[in-house]
Amino acid sequence: MPFVVMITGIPGVGKSTITRLALRKARAKFRLVNFGDLMFEEAVRAGLVEHRDEMRKLNPNVQKELQMKAARRIVEMAKTEPILIDTHATIRTPVGYLLGFPKEVIEVINPNFIVIIEATPSEILGRRLRDLKRDRDVETEEQIQRHQDLNRAAAVSYAMHSNALIKIIENHEDKGLEEAVHELVEVLDLAVGEYD
Known part of the structure; x- marks a missing residue:
């Protein structure tokens, strides 16, 4: 049975390091897939x-079709190995x-888990300020909290359309x-035995 985990978190939360x-x-040996990279390749x-x-300048309908193509590629990959999708639940514009995924796209991917990485707004702000290698948007602690709240809401919406479990770390x-x-x-190791 395919095993797909989506991992999300706002910039500065530590998602890449934890992953x-x-x-x-x-x-379990997962294949790490960046959803945006797949869309770009398409x-x-x-x-x-x-x-x-x-990519941001493309017509929204074209973007949605690219999302569907990326989703179908993930489904194909997941037939032979567990997949960890590095993505954004919501994107600040x-x-x-x-929302990072329209209903139709999340239904195609049908993840087993949606993992949200979170930290306090002050921790995230501090990490962003210390990370001089990245060009990140400047946000207040209130804006950071709002973005995390929206990620939780998006995860619930995605879970409604996929029966995924939500894990907040x-x-x-x-x-x-x-x-x-x-x-x-612990979440990733649940895939052990799924591909034997």
Whole structure:
């Protein structure tokens, strides 16, 4: 049976670090897939874009079709190996928040788990300010909390259309990175035996 885990979290929450470390420790060997990368590959293949930044300018209907193509690719991959999708549940735009997955797309992917990585707004803000390698949007703690709240709401919506379980993992400075990694490994290890 296909085993698909979606992992999401707002920028600065530590999602990439937790994911990387958990994949090393998990007994099940997941294929890490970035949903945006798959969409970009499909857009390039169709001759729609040359650079990733051009994706945002595509017609929303074209973007939705690219999402569907990426979703179908994930379904094919999941037939032979467990998949961990690195993605965004919601995307902050200049005019509002965009859901990362339309209903039709989440129904195709049909994830087993939706994992949300969270931290306090002050922790996220501090991490963003310390990470000089990334060009991140400046947000207030209130905006950061709103974005996390919207991610939770989006996860509930996605779960309604896929029967996925939702797991919230807190990545606090005092809790320790290792605990967050351990919690993700526990989810990933549920795939052990699914592909034997």
